[in-house]
Amino acid sequence: MSAIDIKGAEIVRGEVRSEWIDLNGHMNVASYVTAFEVAVYALWARFGMTQEYQRDTGNTTFAVETHTTYKRELGAGDAYVISALVLAYDDKRVHNFLRMYDAQQGFLSATIEWLGLHVSIEQRRAVPWSDAVRECIRQFAGSQPESAAPSEAGRQIRLRKPVFSVFGEEL
């Protein structure tokens, strides 16, 4: 695997499946979300939110908003790598930014902003992060080399009262 230059922390690698290809001969819009969702779950696992966590605490996350930009086509069998950046979080929300790169050539294929809400599965209501998860998110955000919000990250998806935000003081 040739080394490519990626921004953000590498989260998952994968390959475009043949069933993800649409009439236009490229990876379909919905399949990007499927691929990004796998990365989101891998990121949650780094924050301590594994399947066991779900089972033991009865809590999970629901996506409430996403914003995808499609930059360059991927075809069947193309290898990709997805990286993540935390843009902001608060007591029960985390606003992530993920990039999907072509793993061979290194070009950016797509980006997604993902606003996840921590919820009680039984009550279907938002609940605060546990202290342990919150600490993991804080550490992850604190260790990010990148200090500026990516140009693709919009102004619309954002937290009103973030605990951490790469958007800085203008909020």
Next chain:
Amino acid sequence: MNELVGVEVLRGQVLPEWIDINNHMNVAYYVLAFDQAVDDLWERFGITDEHIEQHGSSTFAVESHITWQREISEGEPYIITSQVLAYDEKRIHQFMRMYHANDKTLCATAEWMNLHVDISVRRVAPWPARILDAIARHVAVQGEWPWPEEACEHIRVPRPLYSAAGGPDD
């Protein structure tokens, strides 16, 4: 009962394989359902499978913005409407709403920007005149609705031929 906003383009039902571990419709399948609605809207503009095949003229999504408003479960019926927000010579910016078909509550919204492309060279190309005309006729009669509050300001046509009132540039 709520009034639907937008032009009805598609009715469907949540399929069993669209349900995820959280026992509700999975995020990616909303995008799939909205993508199917886009295809139905395109058909009204003359962008059919035959058109794509014969003329090498199709559209690629360049940006989408989804908001989830309430959960929807297996077997539940839904309606998707479309409101064209703006278009120019080679782009179209439209806003879709997914309603629960029974109580007409809003389940999700999707803001979608598409480019018209020449499939043979995979590059942006102007709409064929007949399709541009069909889009113009559609927006003239689609109805008068304000710019949706969910529609974010950075998905936009820079120099629109048509733009719904209340947009980010107003």
